[in-house]
């Protein structure tokens with residue numbers, strides 16, 4: 001674990017001193033936009049044109065943010081248009097690294113890709129990264145932007161018009177994201193990376209209050225926005241799928257497991273069983289990464305054998321419309 005400072009790698013853990021023991025996630029450093037015709041994206045800047053074979057996605061199979069992008073690549077039928085390189089699950093003193101030299105430049109470490117894009121880069125070296133082979137730079141390292149790009153930019157190339165951020169539901173989706181990102185997606189990290197009891201207690205309460213609210217809502221709604229699966233569901237899914245295997249133990253999110261919430265568990269199974277999604281889930285990488293990489297939380301590096309998860313039995317959500 002570490003970061004780049006003026007293009008130099010430093011092996012440092014997160015600084016929580018300035019935030020009273022609270023973990024604060026750093027904003028992404030590359031926020032360009034990929035569009036169907038290379039026209040400006042929502043940021044108003046010139047975009048990168050969606051072209052088959054031009055872009056490369058670097059992901060960790062352990063990381064919930066990178067996982068979002070892999071899911072959208074599958075949902076949108078982009079497998080033959082965007083290649084993927086998976087980093088090693090072990091993120092130690094060099095940060096994310098590759099088990100074998102990565103295919104574009106033969107780099108061994110993810111930070112080399114960041115300094116290739118920006119030699120004096122300062123910031124954390126995170127996944128996912130969407131790389132442009134043509135201009136040899138990072139288009140974006142912000143998963144919430146990348147999934148919006150994948151949702152539409154390649155539609156003319158693939159003919160896949162499935163829309164997970166439909167205009168009519170955007171307000172609703174944004175509201176769910178605003179609840180789920182800080183309290184659940186990042187909430188589990190705020191529990192796990194807290195370095196004071198107070199910061200942990202506060203994050204824990206907010207996490208389970210938010211999960212209770214979602215459980216309640218899913219009583220008579222098949223999905224977050226009602227009867228249609230959207231981006232908000234996929235963003236929640238990548239945290240739920242890791243919860244019982246990792247967050248309950250490693251991040252001390254142990255008031256209850258997802259398996260003990262009837263609605264959330266059925267919903268999780270339904271999303272897991274959605275075509276193409278189970279193939280994006282790798283529990284070896286998920287457990288190995290967290291338990292082996294965070295040696296200040298788990299110094300022995302021992303990876304627990306359990307739990308046995310049931311994700312393939314009937315989800316029982318068909319009675320709700322959707």
Ligand SMILES: N[C@@H](CCC(=O)N[C@@H](CS)C(=O)NCC(=O)O)C(=O)O
Nearest residue numbers: 028063064065124126127141142143
């Ligand atoms: N804003 C980013 C966050 C990505 C992120 O924090 N990824 C984690 C892995 S789960 C990472 O690479 N952490 C390395 C680090 O912080 O040094 C996104 O959503 O794409």
